[in-house]
Amino acid sequence: MKVPVFTQTGEQSGTIELPDAIFNIEPHEHAMYLAVRAYLAHQRQGTHKTKTRQEVSGGGRKPWRQKGRGTARAGSIRSPLWVGGGTVFGPQPHKYAIRIPKKVSQLARRSALSCRVREGNIVVVEGITLEQPKTKLMAAVLKSLGLEGTKTLMLVDHFDSDVLRAGRNLPMLDMVLADKVSAYHILSHRKLLLLPGAIEMLTRILSPRSTTEEVVA
Numbered sequence: 001m002k003v004p005v006f007t008q009t010g011e012q013s014g015t016i017e018l019p020d021a022i023f024n025i026e027p028h029e030h031a032m033y034l035a036v037r038a039y040l041a042h043q044r045q046g047t048h049k050t051k052t053r054q055e056v057s058g059g060g061r062k063p064w065r066q067k068g069r070g071t072a073r074a075g076s077i078r079s080p081l082w083v084g085g086g087t088v089f090g091p092q093p094h095k096y097a098i099r100i101p102k103k104v105s106q107l108a109r110r111s112a113l114s115c116r117v118r119e120g121n122i123v124v125v126e127g128i129t130l131e132q133p134k135t136k137l138m139a140a141v142l143k144s145l146g147l148e149g150t151k152t153l154m155l156v157d158h159f160d161s162d163v164l165r166a167g168r169n170l171p172m173l174d175m176v177l178a179d180k181v182s183a184y185h186i187l188s189h190r191k192l193l194l195l196p197g198a199i200e201m202l203t204r205i206l207s208p209r210s211t212t213e214e215v216v217a
Contacts, residue, residue, distance in 0.1 A: 006125050051090075122194060153186065
């Protein structure tokens with residue numbers, strides 16, 4: 001599949017061949033669901049905690065005698081029935097991590113990339129060079145490429161310090177290394193801005209025969 005390549009000023013400079021095995025497959029919805037679910041699960045810290053009655057301070061003695069007061073018997077002021085008492089079956093710290101097979105993770109990313117290609121939401125730029133790390137310069141590049149005001153994910157094979165510093169203040173732009181991108185990153189952005197080096201990296205790590213790919217949930 002051939003797609004046009006643009007300069008950072010928005011002029012077409014040629015075309016590039018996108019491998020069908022990565023960018024032109026039938027999207028697998030369930031694989032994408034599993035990958036997104038795993039990614040969101042990994043974002044949860046799992047540090048929620050409530051104290052049980054044995055962890056709440058106080059309540060070491062019986063508040064009143066067992067009989068003779070005309071009230072309900074009580075053994076501790078830290079009973080779950082009392083205000084300030086312990087919690088029964090409250091949340092406890094635990095991990096939410098979900099593991100998915102490597103091949104499912106690869107399939108999910110290939111499916112997400114193929115979805116964006118079919119929608120016509122992939123823009124390939126031959127390179128971005130800025131004279132200074134100024135946000136307005138990066139904003140001008142996005143405007144020239146027709147990406148102004150659109151949630152865009154820029155995939156790179158390495159970070160250019162000037163481009164990174166210029167783009168990190170743009171609320172609609174995120175930059176991720178191509179070998180670290182997840183299906184969630186791709187699906188949560190409307191447009192993809194790719195550099196040729198990022199395409200080569202995606203081809204290398206997402207090839208169906210690749211065995212060295214790292215799992216990025």
